Amino acid sequence: MSTFFLALTLFIAVLFAASVYRIVTGPTVFDRAIGAGLIGTNAILVLVLIGFLYDRIDMFVDLALAYGMLNFIGIVALAKYFERKQAQL
């Protein structure tokens, strides 16, 4: 089962490349923001899976909980800022 968790972690880590591509080449700033949000959500899953890999799930699950709330606050703050700025690109 540990090998399966390692394979799943590596699969999600490969999926980060799609978000990084969208952040680098996204035409508008909103594309970049949504790519960053996708990285945040995938990072929660990677944190929990790392907890299962190292057998320290009771510690890593708290880290993932805090990271999830901070990710949400960051994305909403970005949305409020760019709504006020009338940013097009």
Place this chain on the structure above:
Amino acid sequence: MTFFLAVLLLLGGAAFLLVSCVGLLRLPDFYTRAHAVGKAETLGSMLILSGLALYNGAALSSVKLLLILTIIAVTNPTATHALTRAAMRSGLKIWRAEGKPSKHDLAG
């Protein structure tokens, strides 16, 4: 039996994460990409977290995993909606296929 159900949930979640990332890469404009991220990503994360909680068994960590699942289920569509509303209010145009009329375009 529980083990196989957990593996099935994890594989299904990974498939939905892959669909979400392909949508982020391939779809034509911001609103369609938000559609891919807001739904497929949320469902994939919820499937993976519920599979992990099922594999973990009855413990405090499983309750916390379900708490993370609830937080993702509430905040991920909310964040996507906030970004989409900001884009709409700042006047981002909706993508149209070539040659289609656009007189019902909400963004003007």
